[in-house]
Amino acid sequence: MTETRSTCPYCGVGCGVVIESTGDQITGMRGDPDHPANFGRLCTKGSTLHLTATAAITRQTRLLQPMQRLQRGQPPQPVAWDTALDLAAGKFAQVVRDHGPDAVAFYISGQLLTEDYYVFNKLAKGLIGTNNVDTNSRLCMSSAVAGYKRTLGADAPPACYDDLNHAQCLFIAGSNTAWAHPILFRRIEDARAANPRMKVIVVDPRRTDTAGTADLHLAIQPGTDVMLFNGMLHIMLLEGWTQRQYIHEHTNGFDELKATLRDCTPDRVAEVCGIGREELFTAARWFANSGATLSLYCQGLNQSSAGTDKNAALINLHLATAQIGQPGMGPFSLTGQPNAMGGREVGGMANLLSGHRDLANAAHRAEVAALWGVADVPSKPGKTAVDMFQAAADGEIKALWIACTNPAQSLPDQALVRRALERAELVIVQEAFSTTATCDYADLLLPATTWGEKIGTVTNSERRISRVRPAVAAPGETRHDWSIAVDFARRLEALMPARGAAASLFPYPDAESIWNEHRESTRGRDLDITGLSYAMLDEKGPQQWPLREGEATGQARLYADGVFPTADGRARFADTPYRGVAEPRDARYPFALTTGRLRDHWHGMSRTGTLGRLFGHVAEPAVQLHAQAMARLQLKDGDLVHLTSRRGSIMLPAQTSTEVAPTQAFVAMHWGEEYLSGVSTSGKRLGGINAVTNPAYCPVSKQPELKHTAVKILKA
Numbered sequence: 102m103t104e105t106r107s108t109c110p111y112c113g114v115g116c117g118v119v120i121e122s123t124g125d126q127i128t129g130m131r132g133d134p135d136h137p138a139n140f141g142r143l144c145t146k147g148s149t150l151h152l153t154a155t156a157a158i159t160r161q162t163r164l165l166q167p168m169q170r171l172q173r174g175q176p177p178q179p180v181a182w183d184t185a186l187d188l189a190a191g192k193f194a195q196v197v198r199d200h201g202p203d204a205v206a207f208y209i210s211g212q213l214l215t216e217d218y219y220v221f222n223k224l225a226k227g228l229i230g231t232n233n234v235d236t237n238s239r240l241c242m243s244s245a246v247a248g249y250k251r252t253l254g255a256d257a258p259p260a261c262y263d264d265l266n267h268a269q270c271l272f273i274a275g276s277n278t279a280w281a282h283p284i285l286f287r288r289i290e291d292a293r294a295a296n297p298r299m300k301v302i303v304v305d306p307r308r309t310d311t312a313g314t315a316d317l318h319l320a321i322q323p324g325t326d327v328m329l330f331n332g333m334l335h336i337m338l339l340e341g342w343t344q345r346q347y348i349h350e351h352t353n354g355f356d357e358l359k360a361t362l363r364d365c366t367p368d369r370v371a372e373v374c375g376i377g378r379e380e381l382f383t384a385a386r387w388f389a390n391s392g393a394t395l396s397l398y399c400q401g402l403n404q405s406s407a408g409t410d411k412n413a414a415l416i417n418l419h420l421a422t423a424q425i426g427q428p429g430m431g432p433f434s435l436t437g438q439p440n441a442m443g444g445r446e447v448g449g450m451a452n453l454l455s456g457h458r459d460l461a462n463a464a465h466r467a468e469v470a471a472l473w474g475v476a477d478v479p480s481k482p483g484k485t486a487v488d489m490f491q492a493a494a495d496g497e498i499k500a501l502w503i504a505c506t507n508p509a510q511s512l513p514d515q516a517l518v519r520r521a522l523e524r525a526e527l528v529i530v531q532e533a534f535s536t537t538a539t540c541d542y543a544d545l546l547l548p549a550t551t552w553g554e555k556i557g558t559v560t561n562s563e564r565r566i567s568r569v570r571p572a573v574a575a576p577g578e579t580r581h582d583w584s585i586a587v588d589f590a591r592r593l594e595a596l597m598p599a600r601g602a603a604a605s606l607f608p609y610p611d612a613e614s615i616w617n618e619h620r621e622s623t624r625g626r627d628l629d630i631t632g633l634s635y636a637m638l639d640e641k642g643p644q645q646w647p648l649r650e651g652e653a654t655g656q657a658r659l660y661a662d663g664v665f666p667t668a669d670g671r672a673r674f675a676d677t678p679y680r681g682v683a684e685p686r687d688a689r690y691p692f693a694l695t696t697g698r699l700r701d702h703w704h705g706m707s708r709t710g711t712l713g714r715l716f717g718h719v720a721e722p723a724v725q726l727h728a729q730a731m732a733r734l735q736l737k738d739g740d741l742v743h744l745t746s747r748r749g750s751i752m753l754p755a756q757t758s759t760e761v762a763p764t765q766a767f768v769a770m771h772w773g774e775e776y777l778s779g780v781s782t783s784g785k786r787l788g789g790i791n792a793v794t795n796p797a798y799c800p801v802s803k804q805p806e807l808k809h810t811a812v813k814i815l816k817a
């Protein structure tokens with residue numbers, strides 16, 4: 102039996118695992134006792150990874166050879182790798198020749214490793230000359246990115262997991278940590294046990310398991326977070342609980358914000374948020390006066406049409422109370438996916454460039470072009486997730502490459518997504534699993550390796566880079582994601598003008614050589630990792646960035662000196678006037694639908710859905726409704742209902758829940774069309790909760806408002 106140290110591929114906690122294998126079989130696993138994210142612990146998802154790996158093979162859900170669909174709607178046929186990649190390169194080159202580089206697009210994933218991400222980004226922006234490369238991280242963390250950059254000057258979470266051990270107050274907003282980041286929640290439980298005086302405030306419209314453990318649960322109306330945070334700051338100002346000297350010495354913009362805060366009186370905030378004045382005062386007092394407040398936040402803030410404002414308004418609270426940069430304090434976004442952080446680091450989004458550079462910055466574009474050895478990086482912003490699929494549906498994007506993600510389930514407004522996939526002239530899906538809904542639309546299916554087989558690195562929520570290592574050989578004809586992208590890129594280089602490059606842009610023999618190039622792109626940047634190497638990660642274990650050349654370790658916390666990565670070194674208060682949700686409830690659509698995770702499933706279930714025991718916690722989809730709503734609709738548990746929005750309708754059982762308010766409804770995000778059938782308003786067959794969700798997005802982060810849709814519910 103062989104033991105291999107690697108990282109869990111599910112969430113952004115980034116737990117270390119030890120994989121046991123014999124030959125080509127993964128036979129067991131356990132938590133890595135030496136990994137600083139989890140110290141040996143694993144949640145239900147992580148601890149069953151070896152079983153899902155085996156189940157995927159035995160249940161034949163893996164994609165093991167390249168396939169070509171000669172006619173849409175027909176089953177795909179096996180094809181040789183060379184044929185598939187020649188065909189892909191030929192078609193991409195033809196589309197670029199006939200319609201320009203912005204007629205092609207790449208939609209990739211926070212599940213990809215940093216090395217995979219780097220190659221895709223360089224392929225699109227360096228070789229082809231389009232910024233049309235975006236990722237499902239747009240659905241996950243783009244509001245957090247925009248919130249950090251707007252206030253602190255860089256996309257860098259300043260806190261770390263160890264801060265739990267020093268905090269006196271935890272402010273958890275829009276996160277069901279107990280289910281979505283279970284091992285982090287175990288650390289919260291440990292910290293509370295060690296420090297019974299610690300206060301925990303949870304802000305969530307639902308009474309989740311996390312909210313149920315709070316000292317104070319603020320069950321706000323959906324989407325009113327900015328009003329709450331502004332109201333707390335209003336009270337802090339009124340009571341003299343802000344840190345005037347810190348504000349004066351280390352920040353800009355507080356006077357402008359004060360004008361907005363003036364209207365956020367306790368009475369108005371209590372009314373808009375649907376909470377009591379006393380609760381509001383208590384939250385403000387605990388936050389400001391605890392001595393060390395640490396905020397943990399996730400999709401409840403991010404997946405919103407005001408996502409950037411929500412993030413920034415919360416960071417405003419930390420700046421105003423000088424609670425940042427020291428042990429136990431600071432804003433700390435919890436990353437949804439395992440490598441949304443790594444993707445951001447290499448600039449794998451439509452508005453970013455390598456090394457936390459900005460596409461909109463001409464000097465940054467020139468730096469990246471010089472690093473890559475190309476004439477330029479185009480300045481035209483690329484299409485972000487929702488807009489990318491809209492452009493494909495409009496016929497503007499003609500060739501779409503999708504890697505390691507399932508937009509035909511996970512993007513909002515599925516009717517639009519399906520139109521896009523049908524209209525595109527070429528859809529390539531690079532996947533480990535053959536069962537995702539998106540595979541049904543692929544002209545070419547390219548089989549990729551997955552957890553237990555892959556090699557590279559990921560970065561978790563606390564800026565910690567961990568190695569991902571293969572325990573078994575790649576099964577069938579699968580190849581690593583970076584290797585597929587490199588092979589395709591080299592073929593494309595032979596067909597397309599070189600854009601100033603003297604030699605191949607993709608000279609990589611292995612994952613490490615890609616990572617080394619990425620490392621060089623971080624030199625002098627906020628995330629500088631020029632002191633790090635694969636060898637150091639192997640020898641010393643996971644490391645946090647920044648870790649500059651000559652340094653022995655990374656930095657646990659950022660901004661301890663009160664100096665921020667802005668032009669003048671000062672943080673910026675963001676002016677955050679309150680805006681309501683994009684689609685408020687009304688007489689026709691009287692329920693506020695929110696979506697979220699279950700404890701034991703991950704995303705579209707392509708991996709967790711292969712294992713029966715992971716259905717033990719929740720066996721089937723249901724819409725959770727308050728008892729009053731059930732009575733009003735004359736429903737009993739298990740009755741089927743039509744849940745309908747302005748975009749589509751799904752049918753599922755109703756279930757009484759004490760977690761939601763009488764005007765709210767909750768449906769888990771994981772169930773695809775095999776579990777949850779639905780239909781669009783035009784009569785097209787769809788499935789999953791995203792048949793009904795709203796594609797409206799935050800104007801800054803472009804992250805869609807998956808947490809709120811106005812719906813009606815009628816007995817079927």
Ligand code: SF4
Nearest residue numbers: 109111112116144147
């Ligand atoms: Fe994996 Fe997240 Fe569970 Fe850790 S908490 S074992 S990273 S799913």
